[in-house]
Structure formats: structure tokens, C-alpha cells
Amino acid sequence: MTDHTAAGPSSAGRTVLAVVAWLWVLIPFLYGVYSLVLKIPALF
Amino acid sequence: MAGGFFDRSAIVAPPGWSRWLVPPAALAVHLGIGQAYAWSVLKTGLSQGLGLSGTATALPFQLAIVMLGLSAAIVGTTVERRGPRWAMAVSTACFAAGFLISAGGIALDQYWLVVVGYGGVGGIGLGIGYISPVSTLIKWFVDRPGMATGIAIMGFGGGALIASPVESALLGAFGRTPGGLASTFAVMGVAYAIFMSLGWLLIRVPPEGWRPPGAPAESEDPAQQGPAVSVSKAVRLPQFWFLWIVLCFNVTAGIGILERADGIFRDFFRTTTAxxxxxxxxxAFVAILSLANMLGRFVWSSTSDLVGRKNIYRVYLGLGALLYLAILTLGEGNKVIFLIASLLILSFYGAGFATVPAYLKDLFGTYQVGAIHGRLLTAWSAAGVLGPLIVNAIVDASDAEGPAKYTTSFIIMTGLLAVGFVANELIRPVDPKHYVSDAERAAPEGSAAAEERRQGASR
Structure with a gap:
């Protein structure tokens, strides 16, 4: 994930930060998509 | 001290900072403010709980969209100068305060507070939040600007997917009474304040001169560095106004289906569905349109990085016009053609929003792209009036039954898309004589050098 410059001593912390940050937005987003997809079969 | 924390200079990324931490910061804000598209759930609750008319309960949303366009246009330059942390924090505070003021208004039986709170204060949060991450994302992903802004603006489309079931659950738990509605708004305000705060805590701007890995180093010669046009100059150039027409008519065409999606489906399939x-x-048709609207933002905007901005808008506008004609001529009772055409039109609608920041970057450079984007969003406000007007006024005035009701409005939409197509063809690269001076280019808005230049000029 780190593609900026050489990772410093806190690179492990930054990896954790990246995982938490992405989960923070992806979990509610995927919940929303899942709730939406459940409605679609009624169309067919 | 507080000012320092929110300043651009406080969020310059340290060595080792991954640019992939920027999209979740942008998504936290856009997924939050995207709740606006789920207003219909709260609208129904307000209508039932407070006994208000459809017109009255539509007011907070309508004002919010107007405020979105106005605040993005007016505050865009300040956002560019103060930086994304300041903008995201203001957006979070305004958006959450909008819910809390509304909760107070419902509890006190003062509905005007809901209009002013959600529509006025919350609407300012929408506008500032919408443009807040755009120029930062483009600077971090200068090699893939369409993909980067596509991720964020997909979040705006996806915000309603999260809010809609949550609002239904809260209204179910608290009840559709004034007390239950006030509690629902209060919980939403607190939840969004927490959720969106990831954005302003995490956002970082790249150090001056930073380039993505593998990208060629920026030329020392300003003439070779590509466009750099100020916002005051951009709005006086035809390129800006041609793009304004492109965005306005592309959005209007999408609203043509979105506005009456439920009714359109019923009219086209009344004779073939039990x-x-x-x-x-x-x-289900309305739900799948939301999915197309959201996915189009990411997929087509990312594709524009490969095929070019002008070409992708040729598809949105040219193919979009043909698809409208296909629905009119072949759509009745033919679910396959109807669905493919309407899903593509909605995906182009969403993609039009997501691709436009990268188009602006191509034309005017990254110099003040956030502020220029803010000005361009007035096209959205105009489309928000034009689209419903065309669809509702014409369809309601028609005596025809079934799909024939939509013939006139769909032909108008086709014509608007054709005009947008021509406007896109007329867009040419900006003449370098309109670029900012080399000194201004070397000291972009908000940088320490720009501050020094500003202070020097005032001495």
C-alpha cells in the first residue's frame, strides 16, 4: 500500500491505520449495497 | 493553535505516507453527505409524524440542494486556500448541526427549524464537503485522476444506500411520532459527526513537488508543466461554459428518469406484469437504478483515464441520446431493452459528476481546480430545477396513457443530450496565454510561498 517513499519506522502503524480507515468506510458501504441487492430479485 | 491544526501546512504528508489513505478520508465525508439522497425516508416519516404536506416536507431537501450549489461556488476559493482538513471539519460540523437543529425544531414544534437546519446549515455542509477532497485527490493521483475522484463521488452516490435502511430502522425503533422523529434526527446528527470525522483527521496533502511512483519528474520549465489557470480566469473562458452545459444537460437527462422512475416502470410494464x-x-427498479448511478461513477470515471475525458463524454451524451430513443421506440413491454438502456443512462448520469473534476484538471490544471469545480456545480443546481420541470410539468399535462405520456419529455432529453454533445465537441485546450505567471504557479494557493507572496504584496 505504501507507494510514496521508503516506509519509516512507523510503517506497521500506518498499515494498521490503512486497514482501520478502509474498514471504517467499507463496512457501512457494503451493508448499504447488500440491503439494496436484496430488493432487486423482485424485478425479474 | 486551533487554527494551526486545521491549516493546510499542518497536514503535509510526512515521508512514507501512503496516498491510499486519502480515498477513505474522502469517502468518510462523501458517504456521510450522500445521505441527502435518502431524504425521502425522513420525508415520509415527517409527513406521517407531523401531518405535513408533501410540499412542506420536500422543502428541507430542496433548500439543501440549492445551498449545495451556492456554498460550493461561493466557498470554493476559501476551501482551496484553507485546505481539505478545514473544509472537511466545517462540512462535518454543518452537516451534523443540521440534523441536531432539526431535532430541536421537531421537539419544539417549530418546523421552520428543520428547513433552516437540514436545508440551510446542513446544505452548506453538503456543498463544502462535496468539493473538499477533490483537488487533494487529483494532486495525489495525478496519474489516475478519474479513478480517484470516481471513488469519492461514488461515495456520494452510495451514501443513500447506507442512510436509507438506517433511517428506516431508527424510525421503526423510535416511532413516527414527534418525539421519535426528534430522536431519529438527533442520533443521525451524532452518528454522522463521528463517522465523517475520519475524513478531517486522516486527510493529508502531498508535499510540494511530490510525484506518484513511476511518474516522470515534473519539468523545471513552467511552459512544459501543463495548464495552470486561476478560477477568476477560468470562469471567463468558453471552455468552462461549454463544460457547464455538458454537465447541466447530462444531469438533466439523468433526472428525467430518476425523478419518476417508479411511475415510468409502471407505465411501461402495466400490461405485461401482474x-x-x-x-x-x-x-426494485428504483433500487437497481441507484446501483447503476453509483457504479457508473467509479467504472466510467476510471475508464476516462484510459480513453480520455472528451471521448468518455461523447459516450455519456451521444450514446445516452440514442438510449433515450431506444426506450421510447422499443422499451414498452421489452424488459431487456428497457433495463439496459435505463441502467446505462443512470450510470452515465453518475459518471458525469465523477469525471468532471478530472476534465477540469485536464483543461485548467490542478492550480485552483477545487474552486473551479465549485463554480461548475451551479450547473447541478440549474439541472435540479430544469430536470423535474421538464419531466413533471410535461408528463402531468399530457392526456396520453402509458409510455406515450413520456414521448415529449424523452424527446426533449434526447435534444438536450445532443446539445451537450455539441458543447463537448467545442471544448478545446486552453491557450497558454491564460495560464498564471510562473511565480504564481510556483506558489500554489495555500502554500507557504503563496502566503509570503500575499504578505509581500500587502506591505
């Missing part, structure tokens, strides 16, 4: 299945199928 009455008891029609309501559920129409609701």
Missing part, C-alpha cells in the same frame, strides 16, 4: 407484482418490481 398488478400484485408491479409495485415490488417498480421498487
Amino acid at each position: 398488478e400484485q407484482q408491479l409495485a415490488a418490481a417498480a421498487a
